[in-house]
Amino acid sequence: MTTQEWAARGVSGAPRAEGRNADAMAGAGHSDHALALELVRVTEAAAIAAGRWVGHGDEDSGKLAAVDAMHEHLNSVSVRGVVVLGAGGKRLPRGADAGNGAGPACDIGISAGDGALSIARDVPNALTAIVVAERGALYAPPVRYLEKLAVGPDYVDVVDLNRPVADNLRAVAKAKGVDVSDVAVAVLNRPRHLDLVRKIRDAGARVHLIEGGDIAGAVAVARPESPADLLLGVGGAAQGVLAAAALSCLGGSLQARLRPDDSGQGDPGHDFEAVLHNEDLVGGGNVLFCATGVTGSELLRGVAHHAGRTTTQSIVVSSPETVRIVTSEHRCEIEESREEYRSA
Structure with a gap:
């Protein structure tokens, strides 16, 4: 049994009616809600599924469990989808x-897991995420990594x-309207970013390291x-x-x-100088993004286990500019054996 609390509001913070009727995809027969x-x-x-493995010393099993759960539950979602950006493995590869x-x-x-589910400790910023967009809208990067610059609506231009x-x-x-010293930059805590961190600090700004x-x-x-x-730096493509999205x-x-x-070395067939923007990465006007925290982050609380229940927090954003924060309480969760994934 699951109970969910929906907090829906527009990006500007003005109240927005819950369950706004707007098709998530062209031709959809139901609302984005x-x-x-x-x-x-x-x-x-x-x-x-992934949260059960955090800190237990087995990163691969955590990701496998997450992918298996995604695969099982996606089978009941009312779409005719093609996986363009896959979670890896046999369950949800690209093209499935x-x-x-x-x-x-x-x-x-x-x-599934976004980055690292630590084999040793509870590393923040891990989440599970899914994007649904019009057919042909999602860019499939030909490389593993992208150099990124992410900003909110106030700094796009x-x-x-x-x-x-x-x-x-x-x-x-x-x-x-502040000094550079009051600007904070999120950067993945990786050795490859040592020079980037130096440039940020030399400019007088603050570094906000994320794991x-x-x-x-x-x-x-x-x-x-x-x-x-x-946010600046190099991360997964x-x-x-x-x-x-x-x-x-x-x-x-x-x-x-x-x-x-x-x-x-880069494939000479790829342009490593061109800057890709939102419209290059996600085309079309109908996009729906959903993510649930595995471990806590600036965006979401992580999975928490209590006696007889498990709590999660998710974010759903969709066109046009609708944000939903979903706090769920899952009762009577059936604990799956870790041995099943260790032997997989």
Whole structure:
């Protein structure tokens, strides 16, 4: 049994009617509210499955459990989907069919765990996420990583990935009406970002290091309660597209460049200089993004287990600019054996 509390409001903070009737996909036979409920159940189930493994020393089993839960629950979602951004493995690879085949044709993007479910400790910023968009709308990156610049709606027109870091920080400070020293930049805590961190601090801004994955960090910059004003750095390519989908609904922006592999060599058939914008990463006007926290982050609380119940927190954003925060209480959860995934 699950009880859910929906907090729905527009990006501006003005009240918005719950269950707004707007098709999530072209030709959809139900509202975005109905599809959102179905997708929340998918990401909740995946987050709960992954959350059982956090800190237990087995990252792969956590991700496998999340993907299995997503696969099972997606089968009942009313869409005719194709996985464009897959969670990996045999269950939900790129090109797989998803949904019960009864609804609109759509692209689906999936992230199970986003980054790292720590094998040793409870690392924040892990979440499960899914994006549903019109067929052909989601960009499938030809590389593993993207260089990213994510901002909320107030700074979309003042930043440019081609500019030096210091110039972008000064532009954000001017738009915000503060000194550069009051600008905070979210950066994944990775060795590859040592030089980026130095540039940010040399410019006088503050660094907000994030662990786990960067979907939560990128989406959070478009939320009024975010501790960071923008996100910079290199992160997963598929995760970048999912974050761009959420930001496009929130009025924010994600600018990105394809990043060569670790050897520094790139396929000559790819343009590593071109800057990709929201409309390049997520086309079409109908997008629905849903994520559930596995571990806590700036965006969402993580899965919490109590006697006889489990609680989750999710965010759903959809066109046009609708935000729903979903707090759910799951009763009588059936605990699955960890041995099943260790032996898989």
